[in-house]
Amino acid sequence: MTALDGIRVLDHTQVMAGPFCAMLLADMGADVIKIEPPGGESTRGGELELIPGVSASFLAVNRNKRGLVLDLKRREGVDILKRLAGTADVLVENYRPGVAARLGVDYATLATINPRLVYCSISGFGQSGPYAHLGGFDLIAQGMSGIMSATGGEDGPPVKVGVPIADLGAGLFGLMGILAALRARRVTGRGQLVDTSLFEAGLALSAWEATEYWYTGENPRPLGTAHRLSAPYQAFRASDGHFTVGAANERLWPRFAALLGLEPLTSDPRFATAAVRLRNRAALQALVEAVTVGRPRHHWLALCEEAGIPAGPIYSVPEALADPHALARGMVQELEHPRVGRVKALGNPVKLSKSPATMRKSAPELGEDTDAILREAGYAPGEIAAFRAAGAIR
Numbered sequence: 001m002t003a004l005d006g007i008r009v010l011d012h013t014q015v016m017a018g019p020f021c022a023m024l025l026a027d028m029g030a031d032v033i034k035i036e037p038p039g040g041e042s043t044r045g046g047e048l049e050l051i052p053g054v055s056a057s058f059l060a061v062n063r064n065k066r067g068l069v070l071d072l073k074r075r076e077g078v079d080i081l082k083r084l085a086g087t088a089d090v091l092v093e094n095y096r097p098g099v100a101a102r103l104g105v106d107y108a109t110l111a112t113i114n115p116r117l118v119y120c121s122i123s124g125f126g127q128s129g130p131y132a133h134l135g136g137f138d139l140i141a142q143g144m145s146g147i148m149s150a151t152g153g154e155d156g157p158p159v160k161v162g163v164p165i166a167d168l169g170a171g172l173f174g175l176m177g178i179l180a181a182l183r184a185r186r187v188t189g190r191g192q193l194v195d196t197s198l199f200e201a202g203l204a205l206s207a208w209e210a211t212e213y214w215y216t217g218e219n220p221r222p223l224g225t226a227h228r229l230s231a232p233y234q235a236f237r238a239s240d241g242h243f244t245v246g247a248a249n250e251r252l253w254p255r256f257a258a259l260l261g262l263e264p265l266t267s268d269p270r271f272a273t274a275a276v277r278l279r280n281r282a283a284l285q286a287l288v289e290a291v292t293v294g295r296p297r298h299h300w301l302a303l304c305e306e307a308g309i310p311a312g313p314i315y316s317v318p319e320a321l322a323d324p325h326a327l328a329r330g331m332v333q334e335l336e337h338p339r340v341g342r343v344k345a346l347g348n349p350v351k352l353s354k355s356p357a358t359m360r361k362s363a364p365e366l367g368e369d370t371d372a373i374l375r376e377a378g379y380a381p382g383e384i385a386a387f388r389a390a391g392a393i394r
Helices: 017-027 056-060 075-087 099-103 107-113 138-144 165-188 198-204 207-216 252-259 263-267 274-279 281-292 297-307 317-322 324-328 370-376 381-390
Strands: 008-012 031-036 049-051 065-069 090-093 118-123 193-197 233-238 241-246 311-313 332-337 341-346
Touching: 008 017, 008 075, 017 031, 017 065, 017 090, 017 118, 017 165, 049 056, 056 341, 065 370, 075 107, 075 381, 090 165, 099 107, 107 118, 118 165, 138 165, 138 198, 165 193, 165 198, 193 198, 233 281, 233 297, 241 297, 252 263, 252 297, 274 281, 297 311, 317 324, 370 381
Parallel strands: 008 031, 008 090, 031 065, 090 118, 118 193
Antiparallel strands: 233 241, 241 311, 332 341
16 A cells, blocks of 8 residues: 555646656656646656656656656647646646646646646746746755855855755655645545745745744854754865854763863863854854864764764765665665666655555656546547547647
């Protein structure tokens, strides 16, 4: 049994946030139908294209899905989507607000066909508000949500978070909303509109930064690897790289000072309490690194582990993917693609003991399940052939 067995999802999204949301639903067993326009979505090509029509970017967020091509600029394509919506539990789309309504596939329209439908819209700024009409990308959302102003080195320029945090965050919040709406449907018998955005994801993930501003009046500034409310809680230099340490509380700080041979710092007025350590973080970092640069990081990590202090190396991406713990937790998977062969995939980070996520198949070829999906919807072979001749399906 899978957790979402029997749930059908229409994934009418492109690029990152929506496909990521729908892929996580697919991992948990939902029947996810990836709907693409003729020619496929934009991420099938680009610099990471492996073979024509298959890119590493597309493979990354579209596993476990079936593929359908519909041309919604044709009446027949819209009619097909409406029929599919009548059998679906969830539809996910990431059009700019207003586009779905112009196509005739917005929530208000589809809810009259299927009142139980959970309709998730993921956009740049949401379905309401003065910026709703604007297009949005991860970079824009990171900038406007304040994330970039609080990221990077001290006194340096604004820096984008290395991973697309607003895109991925919006996908995760969309997933949360979908699951909550499915639970509510068990009580009410009706679906609802789930509305989230990249901008709001960036704001919602800025919990510490908003808190610092509201309760201190200070504008949160970039701090490099340091924590804005705790110290020492950051990266330090070793002779062969950097490692991170979380030793900010009054139990762990004396242990960390002791293993460094810096016991006098625990009674130094600049570092005696959490509050003053935070104010004197730069001075503390200099004193700590004067010691840590003399030995390799594995030396300090071993001492921290022995002392019960949370610590870890700063890995490169290849090092993180090759770490034995990542492998033991199933975070590196391989799937078979019919034209590419074996392809790598990140595992699902949620482990369910009774109904675990499964890695069933790689991302679909363009429209590979079109005929099967239309037959399931009740279309006869002649109707499917007519749709193809009219250009509504590919």
